[in-house]
Amino acid sequence: MRYCQLGKTGLKVSEVGFGAIPIIRLSPAEAVRVLRRAYERGVTLFDTAHVYVDSEEKIGRAFEGLRDRIVLATKTMKRDARGAQEDLELSLRRLRTDYLDLYQFHMVNQEADIQALTGPGGALAAVSRAQAAGLIRHLGFTSHSLEMALKLVNTGLFSTVQFPFNFIEEDAATSLHPLAREGNLGVLAMKPFCGGLVEDARVAFGYLRRFPDVIPLAGWDSEARVDEVVDLYEGPLEATPADEAAMARYRAELGDLFCRRCEYCQPCPQGVMVTPAMLYGIVALRMGPAKAAAFAAKAMESVRLCEDCGECATRCPYHLPIPATLKKHLTLYEEHLGK
Ligand code: SF4
Ligand code: SF4
Structure with a gap:
Protein backbone atom coordinates (compact mmCIF):
# COMPACT_ATOMS: atom_id res chain seq x y z
CA MET A 1 0.00 0.00 0.00
CA ARG A 2 1.20 3.48 -0.83
CA TYR A 3 0.37 6.61 1.13
CA CYS A 4 -0.26 10.13 -0.02
CA GLN A 5 -1.16 13.51 1.31
CA LEU A 6 -4.84 14.42 1.50
CA GLY A 7 -4.69 17.89 -0.01
CA LYS A 8 -4.02 20.75 2.36
CA THR A 9 -5.01 18.74 5.43
CA GLY A 10 -1.44 17.44 5.49
CA LEU A 11 -2.90 14.08 6.62
CA LYS A 12 -1.07 11.10 5.21
CA VAL A 13 -3.55 8.45 4.11
CA SER A 14 -3.51 5.13 2.30
CA GLU A 15 -4.19 5.55 -1.43
CA VAL A 16 -7.45 3.70 -0.98
CA GLY A 17 -9.76 4.27 1.99
CA PHE A 18 -12.65 2.39 3.59
CA GLY A 19 -16.19 3.68 2.96
CA ALA A 20 -18.18 2.26 5.84
CA ILE A 21 -21.77 1.94 4.56
CA PRO A 22 -21.55 -1.83 3.84
CA ILE A 23 -20.55 -2.74 7.40
CA ILE A 24 -24.07 -1.73 8.45
CA ARG A 25 -25.30 -5.10 7.16
CA LEU A 26 -22.64 -7.07 9.06
CA SER A 27 -22.81 -8.24 12.65
CA PRO A 28 -20.53 -6.28 15.01
CA ALA A 29 -18.02 -9.16 15.13
CA GLU A 30 -17.96 -9.50 11.31
CA ALA A 31 -17.62 -5.75 10.86
CA VAL A 32 -14.67 -5.64 13.24
CA ARG A 33 -13.02 -8.47 11.30
CA VAL A 34 -13.42 -6.69 7.96
CA LEU A 35 -12.26 -3.33 9.34
CA ARG A 36 -9.24 -4.93 10.98
CA ARG A 37 -8.42 -6.81 7.81
CA ALA A 38 -8.31 -3.52 5.92
CA TYR A 39 -6.10 -2.02 8.60
CA GLU A 40 -3.76 -5.01 8.54
CA ARG A 41 -3.51 -4.64 4.74
CA GLY A 42 -2.38 -1.03 5.16
CA VAL A 43 -5.63 0.94 4.86
CA THR A 44 -5.52 3.90 7.23
CA LEU A 45 -8.46 6.09 6.18
CA PHE A 46 -11.92 5.13 7.48
CA ASP A 47 -14.88 7.21 6.40
CA THR A 48 -18.35 6.89 7.90
CA ALA A 49 -21.34 9.12 8.74
CA HIS A 50 -23.61 9.85 11.65
CA VAL A 51 -26.55 8.48 9.65
CA TYR A 52 -24.91 5.16 8.72
CA VAL A 53 -26.83 3.35 11.46
CA ASP A 54 -24.29 1.55 13.69
CA SER A 55 -21.26 1.98 11.43
CA GLU A 56 -19.58 4.47 13.78
CA GLU A 57 -19.94 2.12 16.77
CA LYS A 58 -18.41 -0.73 14.80
CA ILE A 59 -15.43 1.41 13.79
CA GLY A 60 -15.01 2.59 17.38
CA ARG A 61 -14.97 -1.00 18.54
CA ALA A 62 -12.53 -2.13 15.84
CA PHE A 63 -9.93 0.52 16.51
CA GLU A 64 -9.98 1.06 20.24
CA GLY A 65 -6.36 1.48 21.27
CA LEU A 66 -5.27 2.15 17.68
CA ARG A 67 -6.63 5.66 17.34
CA ASP A 68 -3.32 7.29 16.48
CA ARG A 69 -2.70 4.77 13.66
CA ILE A 70 -5.79 5.63 11.64
CA VAL A 71 -7.43 8.65 10.04
CA LEU A 72 -11.09 8.95 11.02
CA ALA A 73 -13.66 10.82 8.97
CA THR A 74 -17.36 11.16 9.63
CA LYS A 75 -20.23 13.47 8.63
CA THR A 76 -23.31 15.31 9.79
CA MET A 77 -26.49 15.96 7.82
CA LYS A 78 -27.53 18.68 10.27
CA ARG A 79 -27.64 22.22 8.98
CA ASP A 80 -28.21 24.01 12.28
CA ALA A 81 -25.60 24.67 14.98
CA ARG A 82 -27.33 22.79 17.75
CA GLY A 83 -28.03 19.71 15.64
CA ALA A 84 -24.47 19.60 14.31
CA GLN A 85 -23.06 19.90 17.81
CA GLU A 86 -25.26 17.05 19.07
CA ASP A 87 -24.27 14.87 16.11
CA LEU A 88 -20.60 15.59 16.69
CA GLU A 89 -20.75 14.74 20.39
CA LEU A 90 -22.51 11.46 19.65
CA SER A 91 -20.13 10.58 16.80
CA LEU A 92 -17.14 11.10 19.10
CA ARG A 93 -18.70 8.79 21.71
CA ARG A 94 -19.62 6.13 19.17
CA LEU A 95 -16.18 6.24 17.56
CA ARG A 96 -14.55 6.10 21.03
CA THR A 97 -12.30 9.03 20.31
CA ASP A 98 -11.80 12.59 21.51
CA TYR A 99 -11.09 14.06 18.07
CA LEU A 100 -11.94 13.55 14.42
CA ASP A 101 -9.42 13.97 11.65
CA LEU A 102 -12.09 15.06 9.20
CA TYR A 103 -15.65 16.24 9.78
CA GLN A 104 -17.80 16.68 6.70
CA PHE A 105 -21.10 18.36 5.98
CA HIS A 106 -23.00 15.53 4.40
CA MET A 107 -24.91 15.74 1.12
CA VAL A 108 -24.81 19.46 0.50
CA ASN A 109 -26.86 19.27 -2.67
CA GLN A 110 -28.85 22.48 -2.78
CA GLU A 111 -28.40 26.21 -2.41
CA ALA A 112 -30.72 26.07 0.61
CA ASP A 113 -28.28 23.69 2.33
CA ILE A 114 -25.44 26.14 1.87
CA GLN A 115 -27.53 29.07 3.13
CA ALA A 116 -28.61 27.13 6.21
CA LEU A 117 -25.09 25.89 6.98
CA THR A 118 -23.38 29.24 6.63
CA GLY A 119 -26.19 31.55 7.82
CA PRO A 120 -26.96 32.74 11.38
CA GLY A 121 -27.39 29.76 13.73
CA GLY A 122 -25.97 27.49 11.03
CA ALA A 123 -23.89 24.35 11.53
CA LEU A 124 -20.69 25.93 10.27
CA ALA A 125 -20.39 28.16 13.35
CA ALA A 126 -20.72 25.20 15.75
CA VAL A 127 -18.33 23.04 13.79
CA SER A 128 -15.78 25.86 13.57
CA ARG A 129 -15.98 26.26 17.37
CA ALA A 130 -15.39 22.52 17.75
CA GLN A 131 -12.43 22.79 15.42
CA ALA A 132 -10.95 25.63 17.48
CA ALA A 133 -11.43 23.46 20.59
CA GLY A 134 -9.44 20.63 18.98
CA LEU A 135 -12.36 18.19 18.52
CA ILE A 136 -12.06 18.38 14.74
CA ARG A 137 -8.88 18.70 12.73
CA HIS A 138 -10.20 19.45 9.25
CA LEU A 139 -13.48 20.36 7.60
CA GLY A 140 -14.88 18.90 4.42
CA PHE A 141 -18.16 18.33 2.63
CA THR A 142 -19.86 15.74 0.46
CA SER A 143 -22.22 16.43 -2.41
CA HIS A 144 -23.96 14.79 -5.36
CA SER A 145 -24.49 18.10 -7.12
CA LEU A 146 -21.67 19.31 -9.37
CA GLU A 147 -22.94 22.89 -9.22
CA MET A 148 -22.95 22.96 -5.41
CA ALA A 149 -19.63 21.14 -5.13
CA LEU A 150 -17.90 23.65 -7.41
CA LYS A 151 -19.42 26.49 -5.42
CA LEU A 152 -18.30 25.03 -2.08
CA VAL A 153 -14.76 24.39 -3.30
CA ASN A 154 -14.59 28.06 -4.26
CA THR A 155 -15.61 29.27 -0.78
CA GLY A 156 -12.19 28.30 0.57
CA LEU A 157 -13.87 27.03 3.76
CA PHE A 158 -13.08 23.35 3.23
CA SER A 159 -10.03 21.11 3.07
CA THR A 160 -11.69 18.15 1.34
CA VAL A 161 -14.47 17.37 -1.10
CA GLN A 162 -16.18 14.00 -1.39
CA PHE A 163 -18.10 13.39 -4.62
CA PRO A 164 -19.14 10.43 -6.83
CA PHE A 165 -16.04 9.71 -8.88
CA ASN A 166 -15.91 6.73 -11.20
CA PHE A 167 -15.66 5.88 -14.88
CA ILE A 168 -19.38 6.39 -15.42
CA GLU A 169 -19.81 9.64 -13.49
CA GLU A 170 -16.97 11.59 -15.06
CA ASP A 171 -18.03 15.11 -14.02
CA ALA A 172 -15.71 14.82 -11.06
CA ALA A 173 -12.70 14.10 -13.24
CA THR A 174 -13.37 16.78 -15.84
CA SER A 175 -14.33 19.78 -13.74
CA LEU A 176 -14.31 19.20 -9.99
CA HIS A 177 -10.93 17.53 -9.71
CA PRO A 178 -9.01 20.30 -11.53
CA LEU A 179 -10.66 22.99 -9.38
CA ALA A 180 -10.03 21.07 -6.16
CA ARG A 181 -6.39 20.64 -7.13
CA GLU A 182 -6.06 24.37 -7.70
CA GLY A 183 -7.31 24.99 -4.17
CA ASN A 184 -5.26 22.06 -2.82
CA LEU A 185 -8.35 20.30 -1.47
CA GLY A 186 -8.17 16.59 -0.79
CA VAL A 187 -10.52 14.66 -3.11
CA LEU A 188 -12.35 11.60 -1.78
CA ALA A 189 -14.00 9.45 -4.43
CA MET A 190 -17.34 8.07 -3.34
CA LYS A 191 -18.94 5.21 -5.29
CA PRO A 192 -15.79 3.80 -6.88
CA PHE A 193 -17.91 0.76 -7.89
CA CYS A 194 -20.38 3.14 -9.59
CA GLY A 195 -22.86 2.76 -6.74
CA GLY A 196 -22.68 -1.04 -6.85
CA LEU A 197 -23.44 -1.27 -10.58
CA VAL A 198 -19.96 -2.52 -11.38
CA GLU A 199 -18.53 -5.57 -9.67
CA ASP A 200 -15.23 -5.81 -11.47
CA ALA A 201 -12.66 -4.16 -9.19
CA ARG A 202 -9.98 -4.18 -11.90
CA VAL A 203 -12.12 -2.08 -14.20
CA ALA A 204 -13.33 0.27 -11.43
CA PHE A 205 -9.95 0.94 -9.87
CA GLY A 206 -8.02 0.78 -13.15
CA TYR A 207 -9.85 4.00 -14.00
CA LEU A 208 -9.33 5.63 -10.60
CA ARG A 209 -5.63 4.87 -10.50
CA ARG A 210 -5.23 7.48 -13.23
CA PHE A 211 -5.83 10.08 -10.53
CA PRO A 212 -3.13 9.33 -7.98
CA ASP A 213 -4.11 12.18 -5.65
CA VAL A 214 -7.77 11.07 -5.51
CA ILE A 215 -8.54 8.69 -2.65
CA PRO A 216 -11.30 6.20 -3.48
CA LEU A 217 -13.46 5.09 -0.57
CA ALA A 218 -14.15 1.44 -1.23
CA GLY A 219 -17.22 -0.07 0.44
CA TRP A 220 -16.20 -3.49 1.74
CA ASP A 221 -18.33 -6.12 3.38
CA SER A 222 -15.90 -9.03 3.50
CA GLU A 223 -12.24 -9.72 4.06
CA ALA A 224 -12.06 -11.23 0.55
CA ARG A 225 -13.31 -7.99 -1.01
CA VAL A 226 -10.70 -6.03 0.97
CA ASP A 227 -7.97 -8.35 -0.30
CA GLU A 228 -9.20 -8.15 -3.88
CA VAL A 229 -8.81 -4.36 -4.01
CA VAL A 230 -5.66 -4.07 -1.91
CA ASP A 231 -3.99 -6.75 -4.05
CA LEU A 232 -4.77 -4.62 -7.11
CA TYR A 233 -3.27 -1.56 -5.43
CA GLU A 234 -0.13 -3.48 -4.63
CA GLY A 235 0.41 -4.32 -8.29
CA PRO A 236 0.87 -2.23 -11.44
CA LEU A 237 -2.80 -1.33 -11.71
CA GLU A 238 -3.44 0.09 -15.15
CA ALA A 239 -6.55 -0.29 -17.26
CA THR A 240 -5.89 -2.71 -20.13
CA PRO A 241 -7.60 -2.42 -23.55
CA ALA A 242 -10.03 -5.10 -22.33
CA ASP A 243 -10.81 -2.98 -19.22
CA GLU A 244 -11.34 0.09 -21.44
CA ALA A 245 -13.73 -1.90 -23.61
CA ALA A 246 -15.62 -3.01 -20.50
CA MET A 247 -15.92 0.65 -19.37
CA ALA A 248 -17.27 1.62 -22.79
CA ARG A 249 -19.85 -1.18 -22.61
CA TYR A 250 -20.99 -0.09 -19.15
CA ARG A 251 -21.28 3.55 -20.29
CA ALA A 252 -23.32 2.60 -23.32
CA GLU A 253 -25.58 0.37 -21.25
CA LEU A 254 -26.24 2.88 -18.48
CA GLY A 255 -26.48 6.18 -20.35
CA ASP A 256 -26.90 9.45 -18.38
CA LEU A 257 -30.17 8.76 -16.70
CA PHE A 258 -29.13 5.90 -14.51
CA CYS A 259 -30.01 5.49 -10.89
CA ARG A 260 -26.96 5.68 -8.62
CA ARG A 261 -28.66 3.73 -5.79
CA CYS A 262 -28.11 6.53 -3.31
CA GLU A 263 -31.64 5.97 -1.93
CA TYR A 264 -32.20 9.63 -1.13
CA CYS A 265 -35.56 9.36 -2.89
CA GLN A 266 -36.90 7.04 -0.23
CA PRO A 267 -39.06 6.36 1.69
CA CYS A 268 -42.08 6.57 -0.58
CA PRO A 269 -45.30 7.32 1.36
CA GLN A 270 -47.05 4.56 -0.62
CA GLY A 271 -44.35 1.98 0.03
CA VAL A 272 -43.01 1.84 -3.53
CA MET A 273 -39.54 0.26 -3.59
S1 SF4 B 1 -33.74 7.55 -8.11
FE1 SF4 B 1 -33.34 7.46 -5.91
S2 SF4 B 1 -31.70 6.00 -5.66
FE2 SF4 B 1 -31.75 6.58 -7.81
S3 SF4 B 1 -30.31 8.25 -8.02
FE3 SF4 B 1 -32.31 9.19 -7.65
S4 SF4 B 1 -32.43 9.42 -5.42
FE4 SF4 B 1 -30.73 8.03 -5.84
S1 SF4 C 1 -46.04 7.56 -4.79
FE1 SF4 C 1 -44.88 7.40 -6.68
S2 SF4 C 1 -44.27 9.49 -7.18
FE2 SF4 C 1 -44.93 9.48 -5.00
S3 SF4 C 1 -43.04 9.13 -3.82
FE3 SF4 C 1 -43.93 7.12 -4.21
S4 SF4 C 1 -42.97 6.41 -6.08
FE4 SF4 C 1 -42.60 8.60 -5.96
Whole structure:
Protein backbone atom coordinates (compact mmCIF):
# COMPACT_ATOMS: atom_id res chain seq x y z
CA MET A 1 0.00 0.00 0.00
CA ARG A 2 1.20 3.48 -0.83
CA TYR A 3 0.37 6.61 1.13
CA CYS A 4 -0.26 10.13 -0.02
CA GLN A 5 -1.16 13.51 1.31
CA LEU A 6 -4.84 14.42 1.50
CA GLY A 7 -4.69 17.89 -0.01
CA LYS A 8 -4.02 20.75 2.36
CA THR A 9 -5.01 18.74 5.43
CA GLY A 10 -1.44 17.44 5.49
CA LEU A 11 -2.90 14.08 6.62
CA LYS A 12 -1.07 11.10 5.21
CA VAL A 13 -3.55 8.45 4.11
CA SER A 14 -3.51 5.13 2.30
CA GLU A 15 -4.19 5.55 -1.43
CA VAL A 16 -7.45 3.70 -0.98
CA GLY A 17 -9.76 4.27 1.99
CA PHE A 18 -12.65 2.39 3.59
CA GLY A 19 -16.19 3.68 2.96
CA ALA A 20 -18.18 2.26 5.84
CA ILE A 21 -21.77 1.94 4.56
CA PRO A 22 -21.55 -1.83 3.84
CA ILE A 23 -20.55 -2.74 7.40
CA ILE A 24 -24.07 -1.73 8.45
CA ARG A 25 -25.30 -5.10 7.16
CA LEU A 26 -22.64 -7.07 9.06
CA SER A 27 -22.81 -8.24 12.65
CA PRO A 28 -20.53 -6.28 15.01
CA ALA A 29 -18.02 -9.16 15.13
CA GLU A 30 -17.96 -9.50 11.31
CA ALA A 31 -17.62 -5.75 10.86
CA VAL A 32 -14.67 -5.64 13.24
CA ARG A 33 -13.02 -8.47 11.30
CA VAL A 34 -13.42 -6.69 7.96
CA LEU A 35 -12.26 -3.33 9.34
CA ARG A 36 -9.24 -4.93 10.98
CA ARG A 37 -8.42 -6.81 7.81
CA ALA A 38 -8.31 -3.52 5.92
CA TYR A 39 -6.10 -2.02 8.60
CA GLU A 40 -3.76 -5.01 8.54
CA ARG A 41 -3.51 -4.64 4.74
CA GLY A 42 -2.38 -1.03 5.16
CA VAL A 43 -5.63 0.94 4.86
CA THR A 44 -5.52 3.90 7.23
CA LEU A 45 -8.46 6.09 6.18
CA PHE A 46 -11.92 5.13 7.48
CA ASP A 47 -14.88 7.21 6.40
CA THR A 48 -18.35 6.89 7.90
CA ALA A 49 -21.34 9.12 8.74
CA HIS A 50 -23.61 9.85 11.65
CA VAL A 51 -26.55 8.48 9.65
CA TYR A 52 -24.91 5.16 8.72
CA VAL A 53 -26.83 3.35 11.46
CA ASP A 54 -24.29 1.55 13.69
CA SER A 55 -21.26 1.98 11.43
CA GLU A 56 -19.58 4.47 13.78
CA GLU A 57 -19.94 2.12 16.77
CA LYS A 58 -18.41 -0.73 14.80
CA ILE A 59 -15.43 1.41 13.79
CA GLY A 60 -15.01 2.59 17.38
CA ARG A 61 -14.97 -1.00 18.54
CA ALA A 62 -12.53 -2.13 15.84
CA PHE A 63 -9.93 0.52 16.51
CA GLU A 64 -9.98 1.06 20.24
CA GLY A 65 -6.36 1.48 21.27
CA LEU A 66 -5.27 2.15 17.68
CA ARG A 67 -6.63 5.66 17.34
CA ASP A 68 -3.32 7.29 16.48
CA ARG A 69 -2.70 4.77 13.66
CA ILE A 70 -5.79 5.63 11.64
CA VAL A 71 -7.43 8.65 10.04
CA LEU A 72 -11.09 8.95 11.02
CA ALA A 73 -13.66 10.82 8.97
CA THR A 74 -17.36 11.16 9.63
CA LYS A 75 -20.23 13.47 8.63
CA THR A 76 -23.31 15.31 9.79
CA MET A 77 -26.49 15.96 7.82
CA LYS A 78 -27.53 18.68 10.27
CA ARG A 79 -27.64 22.22 8.98
CA ASP A 80 -28.21 24.01 12.28
CA ALA A 81 -25.60 24.67 14.98
CA ARG A 82 -27.33 22.79 17.75
CA GLY A 83 -28.03 19.71 15.64
CA ALA A 84 -24.47 19.60 14.31
CA GLN A 85 -23.06 19.90 17.81
CA GLU A 86 -25.26 17.05 19.07
CA ASP A 87 -24.27 14.87 16.11
CA LEU A 88 -20.60 15.59 16.69
CA GLU A 89 -20.75 14.74 20.39
CA LEU A 90 -22.51 11.46 19.65
CA SER A 91 -20.13 10.58 16.80
CA LEU A 92 -17.14 11.10 19.10
CA ARG A 93 -18.70 8.79 21.71
CA ARG A 94 -19.62 6.13 19.17
CA LEU A 95 -16.18 6.24 17.56
CA ARG A 96 -14.55 6.10 21.03
CA THR A 97 -12.30 9.03 20.31
CA ASP A 98 -11.80 12.59 21.51
CA TYR A 99 -11.09 14.06 18.07
CA LEU A 100 -11.94 13.55 14.42
CA ASP A 101 -9.42 13.97 11.65
CA LEU A 102 -12.09 15.06 9.20
CA TYR A 103 -15.65 16.24 9.78
CA GLN A 104 -17.80 16.68 6.70
CA PHE A 105 -21.10 18.36 5.98
CA HIS A 106 -23.00 15.53 4.40
CA MET A 107 -24.91 15.74 1.12
CA VAL A 108 -24.81 19.46 0.50
CA ASN A 109 -26.86 19.27 -2.67
CA GLN A 110 -28.85 22.48 -2.78
CA GLU A 111 -28.40 26.21 -2.41
CA ALA A 112 -30.72 26.07 0.61
CA ASP A 113 -28.28 23.69 2.33
CA ILE A 114 -25.44 26.14 1.87
CA GLN A 115 -27.53 29.07 3.13
CA ALA A 116 -28.61 27.13 6.21
CA LEU A 117 -25.09 25.89 6.98
CA THR A 118 -23.38 29.24 6.63
CA GLY A 119 -26.19 31.55 7.82
CA PRO A 120 -26.96 32.74 11.38
CA GLY A 121 -27.39 29.76 13.73
CA GLY A 122 -25.97 27.49 11.03
CA ALA A 123 -23.89 24.35 11.53
CA LEU A 124 -20.69 25.93 10.27
CA ALA A 125 -20.39 28.16 13.35
CA ALA A 126 -20.72 25.20 15.75
CA VAL A 127 -18.33 23.04 13.79
CA SER A 128 -15.78 25.86 13.57
CA ARG A 129 -15.98 26.26 17.37
CA ALA A 130 -15.39 22.52 17.75
CA GLN A 131 -12.43 22.79 15.42
CA ALA A 132 -10.95 25.63 17.48
CA ALA A 133 -11.43 23.46 20.59
CA GLY A 134 -9.44 20.63 18.98
CA LEU A 135 -12.36 18.19 18.52
CA ILE A 136 -12.06 18.38 14.74
CA ARG A 137 -8.88 18.70 12.73
CA HIS A 138 -10.20 19.45 9.25
CA LEU A 139 -13.48 20.36 7.60
CA GLY A 140 -14.88 18.90 4.42
CA PHE A 141 -18.16 18.33 2.63
CA THR A 142 -19.86 15.74 0.46
CA SER A 143 -22.22 16.43 -2.41
CA HIS A 144 -23.96 14.79 -5.36
CA SER A 145 -24.49 18.10 -7.12
CA LEU A 146 -21.67 19.31 -9.37
CA GLU A 147 -22.94 22.89 -9.22
CA MET A 148 -22.95 22.96 -5.41
CA ALA A 149 -19.63 21.14 -5.13
CA LEU A 150 -17.90 23.65 -7.41
CA LYS A 151 -19.42 26.49 -5.42
CA LEU A 152 -18.30 25.03 -2.08
CA VAL A 153 -14.76 24.39 -3.30
CA ASN A 154 -14.59 28.06 -4.26
CA THR A 155 -15.61 29.27 -0.78
CA GLY A 156 -12.19 28.30 0.57
CA LEU A 157 -13.87 27.03 3.76
CA PHE A 158 -13.08 23.35 3.23
CA SER A 159 -10.03 21.11 3.07
CA THR A 160 -11.69 18.15 1.34
CA VAL A 161 -14.47 17.37 -1.10
CA GLN A 162 -16.18 14.00 -1.39
CA PHE A 163 -18.10 13.39 -4.62
CA PRO A 164 -19.14 10.43 -6.83
CA PHE A 165 -16.04 9.71 -8.88
CA ASN A 166 -15.91 6.73 -11.20
CA PHE A 167 -15.66 5.88 -14.88
CA ILE A 168 -19.38 6.39 -15.42
CA GLU A 169 -19.81 9.64 -13.49
CA GLU A 170 -16.97 11.59 -15.06
CA ASP A 171 -18.03 15.11 -14.02
CA ALA A 172 -15.71 14.82 -11.06
CA ALA A 173 -12.70 14.10 -13.24
CA THR A 174 -13.37 16.78 -15.84
CA SER A 175 -14.33 19.78 -13.74
CA LEU A 176 -14.31 19.20 -9.99
CA HIS A 177 -10.93 17.53 -9.71
CA PRO A 178 -9.01 20.30 -11.53
CA LEU A 179 -10.66 22.99 -9.38
CA ALA A 180 -10.03 21.07 -6.16
CA ARG A 181 -6.39 20.64 -7.13
CA GLU A 182 -6.06 24.37 -7.70
CA GLY A 183 -7.31 24.99 -4.17
CA ASN A 184 -5.26 22.06 -2.82
CA LEU A 185 -8.35 20.30 -1.47
CA GLY A 186 -8.17 16.59 -0.79
CA VAL A 187 -10.52 14.66 -3.11
CA LEU A 188 -12.35 11.60 -1.78
CA ALA A 189 -14.00 9.45 -4.43
CA MET A 190 -17.34 8.07 -3.34
CA LYS A 191 -18.94 5.21 -5.29
CA PRO A 192 -15.79 3.80 -6.88
CA PHE A 193 -17.91 0.76 -7.89
CA CYS A 194 -20.38 3.14 -9.59
CA GLY A 195 -22.86 2.76 -6.74
CA GLY A 196 -22.68 -1.04 -6.85
CA LEU A 197 -23.44 -1.27 -10.58
CA VAL A 198 -19.96 -2.52 -11.38
CA GLU A 199 -18.53 -5.57 -9.67
CA ASP A 200 -15.23 -5.81 -11.47
CA ALA A 201 -12.66 -4.16 -9.19
CA ARG A 202 -9.98 -4.18 -11.90
CA VAL A 203 -12.12 -2.08 -14.20
CA ALA A 204 -13.33 0.27 -11.43
CA PHE A 205 -9.95 0.94 -9.87
CA GLY A 206 -8.02 0.78 -13.15
CA TYR A 207 -9.85 4.00 -14.00
CA LEU A 208 -9.33 5.63 -10.60
CA ARG A 209 -5.63 4.87 -10.50
CA ARG A 210 -5.23 7.48 -13.23
CA PHE A 211 -5.83 10.08 -10.53
CA PRO A 212 -3.13 9.33 -7.98
CA ASP A 213 -4.11 12.18 -5.65
CA VAL A 214 -7.77 11.07 -5.51
CA ILE A 215 -8.54 8.69 -2.65
CA PRO A 216 -11.30 6.20 -3.48
CA LEU A 217 -13.46 5.09 -0.57
CA ALA A 218 -14.15 1.44 -1.23
CA GLY A 219 -17.22 -0.07 0.44
CA TRP A 220 -16.20 -3.49 1.74
CA ASP A 221 -18.33 -6.12 3.38
CA SER A 222 -15.90 -9.03 3.50
CA GLU A 223 -12.24 -9.72 4.06
CA ALA A 224 -12.06 -11.23 0.55
CA ARG A 225 -13.31 -7.99 -1.01
CA VAL A 226 -10.70 -6.03 0.97
CA ASP A 227 -7.97 -8.35 -0.30
CA GLU A 228 -9.20 -8.15 -3.88
CA VAL A 229 -8.81 -4.36 -4.01
CA VAL A 230 -5.66 -4.07 -1.91
CA ASP A 231 -3.99 -6.75 -4.05
CA LEU A 232 -4.77 -4.62 -7.11
CA TYR A 233 -3.27 -1.56 -5.43
CA GLU A 234 -0.13 -3.48 -4.63
CA GLY A 235 0.41 -4.32 -8.29
CA PRO A 236 0.87 -2.23 -11.44
CA LEU A 237 -2.80 -1.33 -11.71
CA GLU A 238 -3.44 0.09 -15.15
CA ALA A 239 -6.55 -0.29 -17.26
CA THR A 240 -5.89 -2.71 -20.13
CA PRO A 241 -7.60 -2.42 -23.55
CA ALA A 242 -10.03 -5.10 -22.33
CA ASP A 243 -10.81 -2.98 -19.22
CA GLU A 244 -11.34 0.09 -21.44
CA ALA A 245 -13.73 -1.90 -23.61
CA ALA A 246 -15.62 -3.01 -20.50
CA MET A 247 -15.92 0.65 -19.37
CA ALA A 248 -17.27 1.62 -22.79
CA ARG A 249 -19.85 -1.18 -22.61
CA TYR A 250 -20.99 -0.09 -19.15
CA ARG A 251 -21.28 3.55 -20.29
CA ALA A 252 -23.32 2.60 -23.32
CA GLU A 253 -25.58 0.37 -21.25
CA LEU A 254 -26.24 2.88 -18.48
CA GLY A 255 -26.48 6.18 -20.35
CA ASP A 256 -26.90 9.45 -18.38
CA LEU A 257 -30.17 8.76 -16.70
CA PHE A 258 -29.13 5.90 -14.51
CA CYS A 259 -30.01 5.49 -10.89
CA ARG A 260 -26.96 5.68 -8.62
CA ARG A 261 -28.66 3.73 -5.79
CA CYS A 262 -28.11 6.53 -3.31
CA GLU A 263 -31.64 5.97 -1.93
CA TYR A 264 -32.20 9.63 -1.13
CA CYS A 265 -35.56 9.36 -2.89
CA GLN A 266 -36.90 7.04 -0.23
CA PRO A 267 -39.06 6.36 1.69
CA CYS A 268 -42.08 6.57 -0.58
CA PRO A 269 -45.30 7.32 1.36
CA GLN A 270 -47.05 4.56 -0.62
CA GLY A 271 -44.35 1.98 0.03
CA VAL A 272 -43.01 1.84 -3.53
CA MET A 273 -39.54 0.26 -3.59
CA VAL A 274 -38.18 3.07 -5.70
CA THR A 275 -34.49 2.16 -6.05
CA PRO A 276 -34.80 -1.47 -7.18
CA ALA A 277 -37.67 -0.49 -9.48
CA MET A 278 -35.53 2.29 -10.99
CA LEU A 279 -32.87 -0.31 -11.73
CA TYR A 280 -35.23 -2.71 -13.49
CA GLY A 281 -34.13 -1.71 -17.01
CA ILE A 282 -30.49 -2.55 -16.23
CA VAL A 283 -31.37 -5.74 -14.39
CA ALA A 284 -33.42 -6.88 -17.39
CA LEU A 285 -30.51 -6.18 -19.73
CA ARG A 286 -28.18 -8.21 -17.55
CA MET A 287 -30.44 -11.11 -16.60
CA GLY A 288 -32.81 -11.32 -19.52
CA PRO A 289 -36.58 -10.73 -19.31
CA ALA A 290 -37.86 -13.84 -17.52
CA LYS A 291 -35.21 -13.98 -14.80
CA ALA A 292 -35.38 -10.22 -14.24
CA ALA A 293 -39.17 -10.32 -13.82
CA ALA A 294 -38.88 -13.06 -11.19
CA PHE A 295 -35.94 -11.44 -9.44
CA ALA A 296 -37.52 -7.97 -9.21
CA ALA A 297 -41.15 -9.07 -8.75
CA LYS A 298 -41.58 -7.62 -5.25
CA ALA A 299 -40.16 -4.23 -6.21
CA MET A 300 -42.05 -4.07 -9.49
CA GLU A 301 -45.36 -5.08 -7.92
CA SER A 302 -44.87 -2.24 -5.41
CA VAL A 303 -44.81 0.24 -8.33
CA ARG A 304 -48.55 -0.38 -8.78
CA LEU A 305 -49.04 1.58 -5.53
CA CYS A 306 -47.48 4.75 -6.99
CA GLU A 307 -49.85 7.72 -6.85
CA ASP A 308 -47.62 9.94 -8.95
CA CYS A 309 -47.17 12.50 -6.16
CA GLY A 310 -43.62 13.31 -7.34
CA GLU A 311 -42.20 13.46 -3.80
CA CYS A 312 -39.42 11.01 -4.63
CA ALA A 313 -38.28 13.07 -7.64
CA THR A 314 -37.85 16.20 -5.52
CA ARG A 315 -35.35 14.30 -3.34
CA CYS A 316 -33.28 12.79 -6.18
CA PRO A 317 -29.97 14.68 -6.39
CA TYR A 318 -29.64 13.59 -10.06
CA HIS A 319 -33.05 14.99 -11.00
CA LEU A 320 -34.15 11.67 -12.47
CA PRO A 321 -37.71 11.58 -13.81
CA ILE A 322 -38.64 8.90 -11.26
CA PRO A 323 -42.43 8.52 -11.66
CA ALA A 324 -42.16 8.37 -15.48
CA THR A 325 -39.29 5.88 -15.32
CA LEU A 326 -41.20 3.71 -12.86
CA LYS A 327 -44.17 3.62 -15.23
CA LYS A 328 -41.93 2.70 -18.14
CA HIS A 329 -40.32 -0.07 -16.12
CA LEU A 330 -43.70 -1.37 -15.00
CA THR A 331 -44.76 -1.69 -18.64
CA LEU A 332 -41.51 -3.50 -19.41
CA TYR A 333 -41.98 -5.79 -16.41
CA GLU A 334 -45.52 -6.67 -17.54
CA GLU A 335 -44.18 -7.54 -21.00
CA HIS A 336 -41.50 -9.70 -19.36
CA LEU A 337 -44.01 -11.50 -17.16
CA GLY A 338 -45.50 -13.06 -20.27
CA LYS A 339 -42.16 -14.43 -21.44
S1 SF4 B 1 -44.27 9.49 -7.18
FE1 SF4 B 1 -44.88 7.40 -6.68
S2 SF4 B 1 -42.97 6.41 -6.08
FE2 SF4 B 1 -42.60 8.60 -5.96
S3 SF4 B 1 -43.04 9.13 -3.82
FE3 SF4 B 1 -44.93 9.48 -5.00
S4 SF4 B 1 -46.04 7.56 -4.79
FE4 SF4 B 1 -43.93 7.12 -4.21
S1 SF4 C 1 -33.74 7.55 -8.11
FE1 SF4 C 1 -32.31 9.19 -7.65
S2 SF4 C 1 -32.43 9.42 -5.42
FE2 SF4 C 1 -33.34 7.46 -5.91
S3 SF4 C 1 -31.70 6.00 -5.66
FE3 SF4 C 1 -31.75 6.58 -7.81
S4 SF4 C 1 -30.31 8.25 -8.02
FE4 SF4 C 1 -30.73 8.03 -5.84
